[in-house]
Amino acid sequence: MKAELEQLVALQNVDTGIRRLQSDLESIPRRRAEIESEFDQRAFEFKALQQAGETARETRAALDKELAEQRVRLEKAERDLMASNNSKVYEAAIRERDAAKKHIGELETKVLEQMEAAETAEKQLAEREPEFARLRAEHEERLRAFEEQTRSWSAEIEERRRERERRFAELPPGIKATYQRIVGRIRDGVALAEARNGACSACRMTLRPQLMAEIRRGDDIITCDNCNRILYYQPASQQTPQGTTVSAT
Numbered sequence: 001m002k003a004e005l006e007q008l009v010a011l012q013n014v015d016t017g018i019r020r021l022q023s024d025l026e027s028i029p030r031r032r033a034e035i036e037s038e039f040d041q042r043a044f045e046f047k048a049l050q051q052a053g054e055t056a057r058e059t060r061a062a063l064d065k066e067l068a069e070q071r072v073r074l075e076k077a078e079r080d081l082m083a084s085n086n087s088k089v090y091e092a093a094i095r096e097r098d099a100a101k102k103h104i105g106e107l108e109t110k111v112l113e114q115m116e117a118a119e120t121a122e123k124q125l126a127e128r129e130p131e132f133a134r135l136r137a138e139h140e141e142r143l144r145a146f147e148e149q150t151r152s153w154s155a156e157i158e159e160r161r162r163e164r165e166r167r168f169a170e171l172p173p174g175i176k177a178t179y180q181r182i183v184g185r186i187r188d189g190v191a192l193a194e195a196r197n198g199a200c201s202a203c204r205m206t207l208r209p210q211l212m213a214e215i216r217r218g219d220d221i222i223t224c225d226n227c228n229r230i231l232y233y234q235p236a237s238q239q240t241p242q243g244t245t246v247s248a249t
C-alpha cells in the first residue's frame with residue numbers, strides 16, 4: 001500500500017501541474033489583449049500624430065477640389081464680363097467675379113493651414129521615429145516571447161498528459177477508481193492531502209493520534225472524515241520537489 005500511496009502522490013502532482021498549465025493556457029487571450037492594450041496606450045501619441053497628418057491631407061484634398069470649382073466659377077464670371085453688353089449683366093458678372101475671388105482667397109488660406117498642419121505632424125513623427133521604433137520593437141519582442149511561452153506551455157501539457165496516462169495505467173484498478181471518484185467529487189480536483197502536524201493539510205481538520213499513526217504506516221487507504229481526501233504521510237526529508245500537493249493549487 002505504501003508504494004501505491006506514493007504512486008498516487010506522484011499522480012496527483014502531475015494532475016496539479018496539468019491543471020496549472022491548463023489555467024495558464026486558458027489565460028492566453030486575456031494576456032494577449034493586455035499586451036495589445038498596453039502597446040495601444042503607449043503608442044497613443046504616435047497614432048495621434050499619424051491621425052493629425054492624415055486628417056490634414058484629407059482636408060487639403062477636399063479644399064483643392066473646392067478651389068478648382070471656384071476657379072472655374074471665376075473664369076466663367078470673367079468670360080461673362082468680357083461678353084457683357086449691358087450694365088445689368090456687367091454688374092452681375094462683377095459681383096460673381098468678386099465673390100469667386102474672395103472665396104478662392106479664403107480657400108487658399110485654408111489650404112496653407114492644412115499644409116502646415118500636415119508638415120508639423122510629419123516633422124514631429126520624424127523626430128520621434130526612433131522612440132516609436134523602439135516601442136514597436138519592444139512590443140514585437142513581448143509578443144514573440146509570449147508566443148514562445150505559449151508553445152512551451154502547450155508542449156509541456158502534452159508531456160504531462162502522457163505522463164499522467166502512464167502513471168494512471170500503472171495503478172491497481174481499485175485505487176484508480178477511488179482516486180477518480182474523489183477527484184470528480186472535490187471542487188479543486190485534489191484527491192490527496194498530506195497529514196501534517198496532526199491535521200489534514202487540505203481542510204485543517206485535526207486527526208486523532210491513532211489515525212495519524214495508521215496514516216504514517218500507510219498500510220491502508222485512509223480518507224479524511226471531513227473532506228474525504230486520501231491522507232498520506234510524508235517524512236520532512238522526503239518532501240517532493242514540487243512542494244506539497246495541496247498548497248500547489
Ligand SMILES: [Zn+2]
Pocket residue numbers: 193200201202203204205224225226227228229
Ligand atoms: Zn480533510
